[in-house]
Amino acid sequence: MVQDLTIGVRVVRYHRDRWRLPDGRIVVAPLPDGVDGHFGLELRRLVLSLYHQGQSTVERIVALLRDFGVSISKRQVVRILTSKIDTFVAEAKQVLTAGLASAGWVSVDDTGARHGAVNGVCTQIGNDRFAVFTTTKSKSRLNFLQLLHGGSARWVLNAASRAYMLERGLPVITTDLLHAGREPSGFEDAASWDAHRNYSGPCQGQESLNLWGYGSH
DSSP, X not given: OOOOXXXXXXXXXXXXXXXXXXXXXXXXXXXXXTOOTTSOHHHHHHHHIIIIISOOOHHHHHHXXXXXXXXXXXXXXXXXXXXXXXXXXXXXXXHHHHHHHHOSOOEEEEEEEXXXXXXXXXXXXXXXXXXXXXXXXXXXXXXXXXXXXXXXXXXXXXXXXXXXXXXXXXXXHHHHHHHTTTSSEEESSHHHHHHHHXXXXXXXXXXHHHHHHHHTX
């Protein structure tokens, strides 16, 4: 058995219908799904993979693509890396979700990361099958819980959060106020939680917020 690899450039010119409506508006037929701009999804995937996974510089990526026959500039490669990446961000979040759902164990580590002259922290979550790296501005238990949810946390007040709050020493009256008529109940973001917390009366703000994060995990 012999394995081989073929890399080539495919250039497609799309002819799109263009119509003028009775009211004067111009309508142009859409491009096929996945086609956006002058570079296809496979080329964009390769650029992202070379840069992030292969740790290649932009200059080397440009040189490699030109050797393949792709007409591309350094500025265009930078744009691929920094713009219109919502699809790939969603895909990265799915990696975390699928990895956590199937993993028997995970390791976590973080290190200082400086971007734009501002100190931050890069957190790694993964095991021998997947790895996710996320850079944020803070290093805290709450930040870590948010990372575990892939940026789409839905925090919950339930029996587990009540037990944990009491275990951590939150006053019984405060715990009862937070859970009164809300158990089980979810909050889609920190703003809705803050509104409920303020409505429930004074409590240990940041500590209870951190504790509440446990109930969503």
